[in-house]
Amino acid sequence: MGQTTVTHDSHAAHGHDHHEQSFIMKYFFSTDHKIIGLQYMFTGMFMAIVGGYFAYAFRMQLAFPGMEVPLYGTVGPGQYNMLITNHGAIMIFWVAMPVLIAAFGNILIPLMIGCDDMVFPRLNRLSYQIFLLSVVVLFMSFFVQGGGFGGAWTSYPPLSAVAEYNLTDWGASLWLIAVALEFVAFLIGGINFVTTSMNARAPGMRMTDIPIVVWMIVLASIMFMASVGPLIAGSVMLLMDQRVGTTFFVPSGGGDPVLWQHLFWFFGHPEVYVVLLPALGIVAEIMTTFARKKLFGYKTILYTTFATGGLAFVVWAHHQFIAGIDPRMANIFLVTTLLISIPIAEILFSYVATLYGGSIEFRTPMLWALGFLVTFLLGGVTGIYLGSSALDIYFHDSYFVIAHFHSTFFPIAIIGMFAGLYHWYPKMFGRMMDETLGKIHFWGTIIPFNGIFLPLFLVGMAGQHRRIYNFQHFPDLATADLQGIRVFATVSLVTMLLFQFVFAYNFFVSMFKGEKAPANPWKSNTLEWTVPSPPPHGNFAELPTVYRGPYEYSVPGNKEDYWPQNMPDRN
Amino acid sequence: MILLVAPEIPANSNAERRQLVSSSIFATVILIMTEVMFFAALISAYMIIRSGAEEWPPWGQPRLPVFATALNSLTLLASAFCLHRSVKVFSSQSSQSKQLLALTIALGTVFVSVQGYEWVQLISFGLTITSSTYGGVFYLIIGAHGLHVIGGLLALLACLRRLNSTSQQLTIDNLRAAQIFWYFVVGVWPVLYTLVYLL
């Protein structure tokens, strides 16, 4: 890390200057939190395209085995493993994390707490540069000899540790290096988010005046940082197994493969909540704005979120119920796993209760927020099946698991991202997006999404297991009925991907031709809506003072139904 | 980690706002949370790998120099004490503070060099990172700690350089952040020493 500091310090002089900057300096070496946020967002969206393309390729292979996939080519077993591995890793590490935490965190935190930039602007820029490096390394891993890594995103050793087993010598190492770099990037970013929101709040902003989305991003960052240490340690050990020849995870040399599962899932489960919380926060902002309602039980939600954060660290072994751990340990983790449904249920109940007595306007962001709740509810309740250890004997590594976690991750990463994007688009680019196209995009995404994953619950119940490139070798699974379901899921996927072109059109055309956005198009309360759209460098002409909480909508006795946080008494 | 405490980081532009605690200290504390978990994972890995071995240390592998390392540990503890004194007199007697800081760095360097010498010896006796899982975890854990010591030393050096320069001012907060990190590095050592050398 010391080395990188030196190289990037040479750009530092250009960082915070207020004179006219060249295009490259402005958009590539900026220390402005908004620009860095957009960099993260565009990189994340690009990676989403890559991840979606991979999903398209392997779903086509599953529906029409052995046929040439249009725009891809033939998918062999090695190719298939590489596609699913990198689809998983990209969607979690290079889409959900950068967009939900890094992009929205960077754009929203300073604006929402009323300061001009992050506390450590140059660390922030370094974070993005390391992230970009990780993307480059990941792409390198696809093109080395032997092809990309194909040991699943969980990369269980000894498969991932020994080149003779995985047949992708350098692909596996580069993949691991890319993941490790990505962690370092978010570690730096996360430190920045937490420090900024605790230390740079506008005068008068108490802890309970912080918008819930900022809290959620902060808690997610803290959870990330408390959980990532073991995985960094594990990655170093696995990398040494691959390249130096140690045997930490290789049983023939005295190592223990289950140890990796321990270290991996210790990070892997909190990671789910790390990406969930920012999405929940975004949804809370949108629902209060468009229902013109105060958030139902701000403090309850805050404390249950704390509880979720704590509980998230004691559930991780439920991924290993039948992985050779002591079966008695499973009982403990069964209890903790079902316990975590309690705070999450409380949060969802509060969100639904927020709708009560509202004046709900179904604009595009609100549709996405409500779509999030419904889809996430489906993912949440199916999690109970898998948390039940005895039932997990049957469902472990089956398509039921796939359908379950896509029903949670899709609302989190994709619906949450679109919700936030439609909501803050006017603030980011200073123009409004087209409402009709937005609604077409919403329905065109949410219906095919359920068309993909509801059938996959069924094939999961039929005993179809994961990561199989072709079910020809499993006679019970190669029936015409199940194949029909697979084709249906694939057709839904292609439909959903095609509808994303509507979004792309809307996004890029509105950026230049859209209607000019006023400072506060949604009549919202939080501080980011008090500055012009898009906000200038330095954000606030004069630093705001905060008088009240962020959700004072429809306060009785006020003429307007909103009451911005920085506005003194209206009467 | 050097970045966080390095004095070249521009001070918070919202400096007129009263902070909960100085940003550099806050950031260091959060970083240390990650570091604690990092070492916790290494310790867990050590315990699990060791429990699976039939004989520990394995047959034919050299024993670790317990006593020499104990003496070396004292150097590290002494450096923490020097740093403690240095921060205490930072505002009142800056020249003494500077000397104590230099002494801290010197002691830290001695620790790292002695550890390095020990490694050279051990490698010549046949304990290498691939010779057994014993060697593997030894070099992994002690090496990870060694890198943290070097990182901490660089941070302290950066503080010292600022203390000497006339153009840049070293604030007590920056020094405190470096101090917290150094305390962590020193504090985790006895745990690792007990685990790897003694048990």
Place this chain on the structure above:
Amino acid sequence: MIEYFVPSASTYAGDIDFLFDMITVIVGFWFVMVLAVMTYFMVRFRRKEGVRASYISGDPHSQKKWTHYPHYSVIALDVVIIVFTVMVWVDVKQTLPQAEDKIRVVGQQWSWFFIHSGPDGKLGTEDDVSTVNDLHVKKDTVYHFELESRDVLHNFSVPAFRLRQDTIPGRTITGWFEPNKTGVYDIQCAEICGYGHGIMGATIVVHEDQQSYDAAMESIRNRTYESDYQKRLQKMTVSTASNSESFTDKLLSSF
């Protein structure tokens, strides 16, 4: 509900199916309830001209109870699920009924290697019968299996028995099952194990009685045995090969 998709062919399969149905009832109720309430709110409280939203903070207890009472019942239902799950789990994974016969299952890249204990009922003796990708068991017999792996992690999975267990190189994992329905079922490898993970299937044959089991064992010993796994695969290849190769034909025919 699982039994509609996969036959239930072991003694504990029914318990696991029951657990599935029970959880479906519980979470299904909540899922439908929450959706119904949400839909009602969305319709009832949609924006109307001149109607202002009400100001509800959700902080006083009189309001908080609306989320707390459902939330308590979630806790109660969680406890129900935990109790039933632990009962089934203890039965399947924590108790080991007396063995009537033993098998050893060895996973390797990318096939299954089975050792039947032979007439003496002990593993590691002269009369052991070993096969690749074909496992033969008798109905109504308690089997102990010993799982081993030669290289990487695999997962011994028999959906019809509701049985899944990872195999770990360097360890032997013991478990049990008791088939109670004759038939020929799939064995899968349910943990990714490299390039050939997708071809790592096998077949388990549950024999009605000792005679047909012995006949199979005898044919394996004197090398006249035709692999049941290969026979099933060939039957399937014939049926799929008749399909047209054209992309659209395949698409249409699959509906």
Place this chain on the structure above:
Amino acid sequence: MKAVPAIVITGLASLFLHFDVQACAVCFSSSENTRAAFYLTTAFLTVLPVAMLIGGFYWVRKLQQKHDAVDQS
């Protein structure tokens, strides 16, 4: 909410009872040491972050209270 800890403790206790009553029937056959090490490290890794989070929470809360006290004076 007061009922929650009681339920949790009773539930956990009823589960822990298996530990003494039953010998581990379906375990991997590696040594007793490894099993103990897995238990120990699992407990260690789960307790540590939760303890740090709780500690951090109280630390920040104390700092904030100090902050507020200055505001009022």
